[in-house]
Amino acid sequence: MVTIITEVSKYLMMILFACYTYECFSVLQKSSSPDRQKHILRRQQCFMFLIHLDAYLVIFAVKQELQVLAFFVVQELLIWAIQLIYRFLYKKASRLVTNNLCMLLIISFIILTRLSEEKAIRQFTFAVIGTLVMLLVPFFIRHIHFLHKLPYLYAVVGIALLVLVAVAGKTDYGAKLSFTFGSVSLQPSEFIKILFVFFVAAMFYHAIDFRQVVITTVLAAAHVLVLVISKDLGSASIFFITYLVMLYVATKNPGYLGLGAAAGSLAAVIAYKLFSHVKVRVVAWKDPLSVIDNQGYQICQSLFAIGTGGWFGLGLFGGMPDKIPVADEDFVFAAISEELGGVFAICVILVCASCYLMFLNIAMQIHNQFYKLIALGLGTVYGFQVFLTIGGVIKFIPSTGVTLPLVSYGGSSLLSTLIIFAVIQGLYIIREDEVSDEKKNNRKGSRRRKRAAADHRQENAKA
């Protein structure tokens, strides 16, 4: 009986999620009216709820523990809290971004509960804290106007924290990543990503002459270098690519892009020659089966999972995602693909793409260059991180050990991603302010013109 529930749910969740994903894109059609958009977004919330409910019914059917249902209810409360906050406090925020955020959180809760209930509860706690932070961030973004005046503060704090990690951090899987305080471990690089984007945006907001570019590049390179020394090459490459994109968009100079790409390739080759753990990952990427007993073990397990899951998955609890090392963090995508299916996994990629698109969308629309660069930078951080983690899990590129934002287990990763999303929402609100300012100006402008015309007529009449 349980098998039937699992089997049916597997297809049901796949279809629901496919519908949800389709609407992420259909809502963007230019022709759709605001009413229709509202309707679609509400329907997305229904799909989201049904997927969530269905998944927890399956988990309940397998585990037969009432606390699973209680956990589900608490999660739903959180999701509704997020939805309501943004509905009533921040009316101008993008509802599609809010929906996607909730959807990815739900997927995270589902897969983490399946993998380890204890971790799911911890993740939930972080999500609650994150929600409180998310409540404040858009407000700050909107009302604090000196954010662009502190570039050197961002850089100094960022580099200092990274150096601290490099010197005193704890080593995980060959890289120095985190500090531990009691039971909580903190991964500063996750937050410094955001500071870094603010730093670069502030620098280029003030000037883009050659001198400014050189100073910024030196400081950005310092970030990247410290990360390389800590052997956190995933983050290093995210910082690097983000800087390159922001530099190019700020200066519109393709020469910098070419120079950067050349430097990046050179650095990659040197890293390959210099660091044994880079070599190991490249070997494991080229032919994982040949080194399955050691370096290739993780990626092989991941591919076993994805392959065995096939298009439709093995159903929740039908597979063995716990065989994949760190399935709940870097390799969470493999666990999703195994149990919920390849189609579901592709939808996850598409939802992430939808988020990325919404980040770029605001970057295009907003006029203020500082905010524009921030949106672009955060978008690149997010998009490139998704690319690195999923690409690594499916052996498209060598694995770099970064998390899938919002889905992977990890407090720092979750909190920092929630902050990024909240910043973006703040930018959507600022954009709306810009729009209403323009309207106001236009109205004032037209009134003035009318008055001028009337005066003119009067003068003519007098004459």
Add this chain to the structure above:
Amino acid sequence: MIAYFTYFQVARSEQFINNPYNTRLDSFAKRIIRGDIVSDDGTLLATTKTDADGNETREYPQGKKYAHVVGYAENGKAGLESSYNFQLLRSHSFILERVVNEIEGKKNQGDTLVTTLNNDLQQAAYEALGDRKGAVVVLEPNSGKILAMVSKPDFDPNTIVSNWDAILANDDQNSVLLNRASQGLYPPGSTFKLVTALEYIREHPKAYKNYSYECSGSITADNYTLHCFGNSVHGEVDLKKSMAKSCNSSFANIGLSLDLKSYLDTCEDLLFNKSLPTEFASSKSRFSLQPDAGDSAVMATAIGQGETLVSPLHMALIVSAIQNDGVLMKPYLVQRVENSDGNEVECYEPSAYGRLMTESEAKVLRGMMKAVVTEGTASALASEKYTAAGKTGSAEFGTNKGDSHAWFVGYASAKGSSPIAIAVIVEGAGSGSSVGVPIAKTVFDTYFK
């Protein structure tokens, strides 16, 4: 990235799914009764019986005959049981039946593997090899279907669990579990003259017909003397006659004239030093003669001694490419997967691996191989029912002069049925023409009856 994901799911995933390290499949066995394996003509090769208490036993009605190719599913897995583990543990039975079984808590019947193996040929090859150590591979050159694959010494897969320790106890000498047909590596002996001849033809695309050599029973170069088999003196020979009589002196002479770089390239064209295109376990053959090798090494290598090692399956693939106008078809063992009602679930079509040699090169080699039967060392294969061609070999091994493995590789064709290619090796049994050829004859006679 989505495109790569799709590519992986469609094209690459099976390679990973069926990897023995993938323990996920074991969990399928809780819900599925492992499927049957049958031969091309429907003979049951492996099945799972469930007794009244629900205990399952894997049975192999044909016993030792298919031991290596079908393999075993307990104490680890081997053969088809290993490489098609995933397919055997899936059920595509009628959906309602599956739902009913689920509700009743019964297991579903897994899918059936229909192999390409031909029970008559397997039986013939199995009996012909007798108690001797060795292997026989038979396949269809124009499709790549493997019709028979025998390896000895063998074991009984029905009792593999209880006899496991005994099998492993004296495994150092016997390697009972090894499938010699695809994983055994042997010196190729005179069968390698086909490769040497191909290289000579490539270097002299027209002039090879004018080749002539006066055989005096031995040849000496660089203080190394090499004799013809049984110290025969073959007199004046051309290339064809050198092949038919398997004249060592003449081929050593040819070897000395070859461009060694190009020789190595030709061998690699024929898949030496490369993985064979099989979905089951197979060994890489080795050809290590370097361009700066000395004369004695060149002479020995040219007649198939030296450092060269080859698997019987690989030799069978080379001759089937020769038979098939130079094109190698990928060898395969499973032609389709059926559900428990006999409806097709998945079908494996023949596919070409690629061209190993040109059409005309293949034709010249066929001419020489026919001469081996009409006027040479395999004359016992002359028959009215079919036309056979091939090459014998007696591969010396170890330090005792005269100890040799008996080889025969070749093919036979007849109007009205598709041709078959064969490779036979019998370890330490003597000459190819006295030991290898009769086994091939038994197989050909069975197939073209």
